[in-house]
Each structure stands twice: as structure tokens, then as C-alpha cells.
Amino acid sequence: MTQEEQVLGKAYDAKLMRRLLGYIGPYRRSALAAVVCLILGSGFSIVQPYLTKMAIDRSIQSGDVRSLTGIAALYAATIVLVFALSFAQTLLINLMGQKIMRDLRMEIFRHLQKLESAFFDRNPVGRLMTRVTTDVDALNELFTSGVLSVFDDIFTLAGILVFLFVLHYKLALGILCILPLLLAVTLLFKIKVRDSYRRVRTAIARINTFLQENITGAAVVQVFGREEKQYRRFTAVNRDHLDANLQSIFYYALFLPLLEVVGALAVALIVWYGGHQVLSGALTLGTLVAFIQYSDRFFRPISDLSEKYTILQAAMASSERIFRLLDTPPAIVSPARPAARAVTRGKIEFRDVGFAYHPGEPVLRGVSFVVEPGEQVAVVGATGAGKSTLVSLLNRSYDVGEGTLLVDDVDVRDHDLAALRRSIGIVLQDVFLFSGSVMENIRLGNRSITGRDAVRAARAVHADPFIRRLDEGYDSRLGERGASLSVGQKQLLSFARALAYDPRILVLDEATSSIDTGTELLIRDALRTLMAGRTSIVIAHRLSTVQSADRILVLHHGRLCETGTHQELLQRRGIYWKLYQLQYRDQSPGA
């Protein structure tokens, strides 16, 4: 899906609109109250020109000062009422708008939490963020100044027409004759503006793409000295945007004065025809003035139309993107009736497992092995042999393509998903820390882990000393991604996190980067603590881990090629032996 396609969505889509309006549902009482306020408010303000008429006809022309004061007081009363009503209405509508935005953001965020890893492989974080933030905000205007104010407009127009007909139906009919002209102008504008709006959106998308490419590819541009060339190309893209905007300015500049001319036609009609009526005594002067004021108010909602149209278009585009995201079904979900709700023993079995991230490029092929409860298994293999994929399948980040994967003799797909994941502690090579305190990063929002548990875990994996040395100990805030910690410290912290969770199964992708010997010893010892009494699968980069494992699995080109202990495999002089030469030999102090 390219940006250009996104741009060219429909300007108005009834299906989208219906779905959007559905979000008003929970707040229909506020919405209703707001509409009532709106209607009453416009009702009271429609009365105002009529009061002017009364003032002119009854008081001013007959010289009655007392009734003039009375009418002025009435007028003032309508103003106060309109003020109160529109204040109430603004509050109601905006509160509702905010709540709807909140609901939508929650819905999107919730939905994102359910989507599987493959989805996140396809969709960059930046794009998804836009859905939660910018796109939702674009809808706000639709709810606050768009949807409900339509009621206002309709009611005002209808109310004015009623007054006009009551006052003088012939003159009212005359004004109605102008309506088709108004419609024609508006329709023409709508068509023209839609086209130029599309051009503008397309141009904006191209500007964005260009900027994005030239910022991420700045090194290439600089190294080839192509700044000027790229600059020229940018000015061309930018020029398209300018031209499209100038075109749209042209239509707006034309539309608004045209509306006023149509309005002036109505006033001219009132002056000419109404004037005749006044002269022949069929119309009072006050009515004439009221007519002129009404016609002024009659055209106001229509000239707002162009603004509303822009809001509508932006909202349609955003909601389409939001709904497309919400309509993406999560591929990996917890079964409706899980066969197992907890992992008790921690037995793992891969049965003929095959998997491919991209069709036709298998990463794992016919992999079968069993890890008994409490057993410690090391997985070794060259880069790209499929080691990490094993881990991703185990906790259902991805689902197996072929074969079955069983935990405690139950297919992982029949396990309660949350329970399964809770029972598998995963420590990844690239430790991901959230910005927050050290404590929060150990507990990860799990309420069943107390502060004391966290400290105990940190102590067990030797993370406690360095944490205490931080300025505020366990309450120290970590910068973005734990930037203030060393690699080794991050490792220890992630061990503490895994230990605090006390999982039945531990999966570990050891860090490759070398750490100073002191930390290395700490980590080695921490690992021993961490793995004690748990089923563990370690993607091993350390010789010590490999040597102490109960069993070593050798993956090669996605197949399980050799299994055995360190000594057995070395004697076989096969793949493991070569890997050992390549990856581990240097680490052994004596070899």
C-alpha cells in the first residue's frame, strides 16, 4: 500500500461515517443533550431579528420608549440564554469528543497489543504511532465541530424559513428562488475543491517521502556531493505542492465572494420587492429590516460549509487508516477453550517443526527434539542457522509452519496464551529496557512481584550491588533504552527480571559482545542461579554454557544435525567441531 493510494480515498464514505458515528453510542445522552442545547440556542437567536422588527414597528415608529426598553430587555435575555446554552453545548460536545478519542486510542492500543510479531515486522513503529496519535486527533474535529453542528445549521435554516414565511410568505418565496443558485455554486465548489484537495494530499505525501529518503540517506547524498541535484528535485516536488495549493486558493477565493453576491441578490430582492410592499402598506418597515437580517444569517452556515468540508475530508482519510488497522485480525490468539491453563513441568517437544518467515525460504526444516523438565540444553549453530527462530516459536511470537510444538505434552496453540508466555522466561541478547525506574524494569508491571521479590532476584544474579550504587538505587530512572547502563549491567538486570518472574522454562539468547572478565564471571554465576531447577534452552555464545549443558543441539541450515554432550560432539569431528573451532575455542583459557 503506497502513500499515494492512501491519499486518493473517497471524500465521503457512508460506511465509514456510520462506523464513526457508532462511537457516539455510549455517550448518546450527552449527544442528545447537546443537540437539545443547540436547537434551543439557535431557536433563541432566531428570535433576535424578530425583536428588532418589533422594536422598529411597535416602539420606535410609534415613539413608545417604555415598550422599547421592554423589547431591549427581552433581547438581552435571549443573549444570556444563548450564551448559557452554547456554553453547555460546547462543553457537552467537546467532552464527548474527548471521550470518544480516548476510547479510540485505547481500542487501537489494545488491538496493537494483540497483533503478532509478523505484523510488526511489516509495519514500522512510526506508522503505527501515527494511528494512535495524529489520526485519532484528526477525528476529534469531526465530532466536535462537524457532526453535531450540522443539526445546528439545519435547524437554523429551517427556523429562519419558518419566520420568513410567517412574516411575509411572498417575499419568503422570492428568497427561496435564490436557493438553487446557491446550491449550484456550492456544488461546483465541492467538485473543484475535491480535486485540488487530492492534488495537495498527493503532493504532501511526495514531500514526505522525499524528506524521509533524503534524511535517512543523507550520507549518500553528501558523499556523492549531490546536495544541489537533490535540492533541485525537491524544489520541483515542493513546487507541485505550491501549485496545487494555489489552485485550491483560487477556488476558495472565488467561492466565498460568490456566496456573498448570492446573498446580496437576496437583499436586493428584499429591498426592491419588499420596498414596494412597504410603500403599498403590505409590509412594515420593521419586517423589511428583519428580512434583511434573516437573510444575512441564512447564508452564514452555508459559507462555513467549505471549512466543514475540509474537516470531513481529513477525518475520512484518518478513519479509513484507523479502521484498516483495527480490522487486521490478530493471527496468534489464545484458544477459546485452552487445553492447559498453566505450565507445570516444563517439558518441551519439537515434532517435525518447519517454519519460514517468507514463503519459499524455510528457516527451520523438520526439527524434532525433546527437552525434559529441568534439563539444560544449549543450541549452537552458525549465524542464520535458525536458532533464534526456535525461541520465537516456543512462546508463539510466530506459529509453526509445519509439525507441532508441545509444552507439557500439549500443543502450544492449545495453551492459554498468557499463561504460556508467563511460564517462559525469555532473555534476549539485545536487552530491551523501558524508560522508568530500575524497579519497574524488573517487575514489568506485574503486581504479584513485590519490591522485596525484585530485590531478592537482583541479589541472586549479582545485579544488586551496581543498582545500589546508582543515585537513587532501585528508584533510579533509566534513560531511553537504559542508555546510562553498560552492556553487562543491562544483562544482569534482564536476568533479575527473568528470575523475578520465576518461569518454568527459561530461554536465553546469550549476548555475543565481550564483557570485561569481572562482569563475565558475575554473569556466568548469575546464569547458573537463573537456570537452576528450570528447563532451559540457551542459544549459546559462551563456552562455559556449552560445556555445562546437559545436551547440545547443533542447528545447521535450519536442520537439527547433531546432538550430544560437548565431549561426544567434539569426538565426532562434525559440524560442532568446526563451530567450536570458529566460535568457542578462543574463549577457553586452556585450549
Add this chain to the structure above:
Amino acid sequence: MARSRYPLLVLGPYLGRYRRRLLVGALMVLLTVVAGMLSPWVLKYVVDGLRPSVDRGRLLTYAGLIVAISLVEGFFRFWMRRILIGVSRQVEYDLRNDFLAHVQRMSLSFLHSRSTGDIMSRATNDLGAVRMVLGPGIMYSMHTVMLLVISTAILVNLNWRLTLLAYVPLALVSISVRQFGRRIHDRFEEIQEQFSAMSTRTQENLAGIRVVKAFAREESEIRSFELLNRDYVRRNVSLIRLWGVLYPLMTALIGLSSVAVLWLGGRHVIHGRLTLGEFVAFMGYLSLLAWPTIAIGRVINIFERGSASMRRILEILETPPGIRDLEGAAEPPGASGALEIRNLTFSYPASPRPALRDVSISVPAGMTLAIVGRTGSGKSTLVNLIPRLYDPPPGTVFVDGRDVRAWPLRALRRRIGCVPQETFLFSDTVAENIAFGTDGAGEEEILAAARVSQVAGDIESFTRGMQTFVGERGITLSGGQKQRVAISRAVLCSPAILVFDDSLSSVDTYTEERILRELAGVMKNRTTLLVSHRVSTVQRADEIVVLEEGAVAERGTHEELLRLGGLYAELYRKQLLEDELSELQGS
């Protein structure tokens, strides 16, 4: 500094370019306002003239006048919008061009210190807010001021006492706008703050989604997002309370001034101090004032936002490019491509440990130097210093005998053809990508360059050949294909110095062998730097340098280094093993 307090002042020179148009635009505003003033005046005559004695033909004249006036006003209004809003788009265009030009000159360390999205949002969203100032902001301000001045003059002329009374509520409008404006500004900033907190949280959650899932922390993530979300709504609501009062209040105040006119004006008419026509005209003028008075609030809002956005744009525009031509920079005569590095020690700005330590290398023109070493040993840093993607310390890196810092940047970079480690192609045609570094390369030359990197065959297999689009809107090239396009791109520039920064890593050994054979011809007369961690790539180089933790650990030819039995020999041994391993099929 005035600029940091009033960032919008920067726009002065930009607007200055369109000085004449702005002047005409201002004239149009004036004419629009003046024309608009005429219709209530006509109404005065209509009302006052409606006596039984009047000539009925007059009515037609008045009606005609009203339409004529609106046509004239419409004409001016059309040009007012077209010119003033048009200028704002022009300035937006200029600003955006300048923004890109500036960003292009920024050093990589600057660009890497900020996210692309952040820089982009300044060029789009923030620029949009500034554009609102330049267009509607300026136009409405002018319109409101002129309207106020002229209609006040007319109203005072009609009846000064009535004017005074009518203006009391209007004065209240402007006071309330000021009062509210400041508080709205504060609350608005609080909202923005919370918005960015929420964005950051989302960003972090999505970036760490795998961890979230692995630890089954979805629910607690949702809870913590909900808290932020609620707080965001709460802050919005506090702003809404202000808005909710402000707009209805302004309408009410304007309404009150109509009431005042109705009451006092009516009395004046009764007592004969004002004609009924004047009374109606007075009401008409007041209704002309209503909308612009309300618009004041909006204009203030536009200026507030615009000035905050301008500040953000200036943060980029006012950061001087870290790497630029030094005074007296000149290109040395004759280009041989000799390269020398003397006692180079280099650290990245934020890092305490030097990335390169006391490196000295000399590559005579036309020779090939290979650099090998582990990941993080400083290979890429070294080659990035030559075209000054990062600036080396003075007196350390020399091209053609001149310190690279004393070279004009463009001339230096034109002399160097780089194939960077991370291949970056533009979403454009294959041909355009290969010809990226040159002006007007012919089809034949492009094809020849594609042949050197062995990518020509692949390209032919695409349905549209060289005209195939790559990237988001086109086909996705494999890593190896991308690298080979990048090689062609560098080769086509026919630079004096060729730099390959691990450029064959995604190419299989067989293709690599063929590329190297083809490249041999190209490299013959050029100084070449080959960075690799693969022995097969570098073994034929004139000299091989092994980097270890930023320092030169070994140097010599392939054979010499093998004999030395050090790091290089170890690397070679491992390479052979790896090759053996990859040949082995899983059984």
C-alpha cells in the same frame, strides 16, 4: 536574543521578497473593507427613502446598487485572498526549500542525534502552523484592523454617543481575549506535553512489543497507557472549559452591543436625533464588526501556535552545519588520488573512548589498500573520515598531499566514490540510482557500470529493465542486488579514490569473485580502499591493514600476514572453516 523571544521575526526577510505583492494585497484588504462599508449606507437611504412620496424607480436603483457593491467587494475580496494566502504558500515553499538545503548540509552526527520523524515533522506540521500565521493570520489581522478603524470613523460620524455605548462590550471582547489567551496558551502547552508523553510511551511500547509479549505484560501496558490517556483527556477538558466560555462569551458581548444600540438608538430615533435609516445602518455596521471581533481570538491562537512552531524550525535552521568549507579552502592542482593518514586518533563526540588510535597509513595513488578487522574495530570510522562525513582532527588525513579539512568539501567528495556499508537506494528507477552521482550519464555508461558490478543481468530480468522502480513503489531488491547497484553508482562517478565499505557482504562468494575480477580494471588507475571482514575480498590488495580496537595491529601483504600468524592468519583460518561449513548441507 530577540529571535528566541520573537521567533516569527525571522519571517521578515522572507515576506520582504514579496513586498510588492503584500502591498497590493493590503490595498485589496482596504478596498474590500471600504466596499463592504457601502451596503449598510445604501440601506440607510432605502429605509429613509421609504416614504409614500418616493419615486418607486429608486428602489430598483438601490437594489441594483446593493448587487453592484457586492460584485465590487467580491472582486476585491477574491484578489485579497488570492494574493495574501498565495504569498503565504510562496513563503512556505521558500522556507521548505531552505529547510531542506540546510538539513542537507548538516553533519551525520547531527542527523543521527535526532529521529527522522522529528526532523520531518518540523518541515511539515510546524511549517504548516507557521504558514497559518503568514496567510490567514496576517490577512485577518489586516482585515480586522482596517475594518475597526473605518467603521469606527463612520459610526462616530453617525452618532458618537451610540458608538461609545456599543463599543463598551466590544472592548470587553478584546480584554477577555487577552485574558483567556494567556491561560489558553498555558493549558495548550500542558496538553502538548502530555501528548508527547503519550507518544513516547506508545513508541516505546511498540519498539519493545516483543518483550511485552514475551513477558505477557500486555494488560499492564494497557493500564499504564490508559493512565496517560486519561490524563491527556483531563488536560484537554480543562482547555475546553476555557474555550467553552470564550466563544459564547464573545458572541454574547457582541449581541449586547446590538441591544445597546437597539435601546439607546431607538430612543434617539424617537427623539429625532437619528433617522430610522441611520439606525438600521448602524445595526448593519455592528453586524459587520461581529465576525472580525470573534476572529481576533482565532488570530491570536494562530500566532501562538505559529510562534512555537517557528521556534522548533529555528532549532534546526540555526544549528550551523558542523562540517563545512574552511576559510581559504582550495583544491590542489592535479588529481592523483594519493591518500595519507598520519597519527590519526579520533573519538565520536558523545563517546569517551577513541574509535581510532594513532593510525598511520599511506596509500600511493593507484594502489589498493584493504582494511580488515572485527565489527567495531574502527574500519568504517576510518573510511568515513576521508570524505569528511565526520571531520578528522587537523593534520591527520591528507588527500593529494593536502589536509582534507583544507579541501573544498564538494571537490573532495567529487574525487571520492563511496560504497557505504548500509546500502541506501532512492525510490526511483534503477538507472537513476546508478546515475545518482553524475550529471547526464548516457545509457551506455550506466549499463557499463551495471556490468562491472554484475548487476546488469539481474536488471535485464526485470520487466522494465533499467526503468524499473525500486523501493516502496516498486520492486524490492535483494541485499546483494542493492549492494551491486551501489557499486555501480560509485564506479560511474569515476572517482580518483574508490572506497568500498564492506560492500560485498551480501553477495555470494562466486559473484564476489566475478565482481572483483571486473573491478580490477576499474581499480587499476585508482586508489582503492577495500574494507571487509572477508579474506577472499582483500587478499589481492597491495597492502592489508588489520585494525583491532581502533589501532593498527598488523600490516603487510596477504602472504606476509599469513606468515606472521597473527590476527589475519586467524581470520583466514576461520574463513576457510566458515566456507567449509556453509558448503555442508544439513543432513
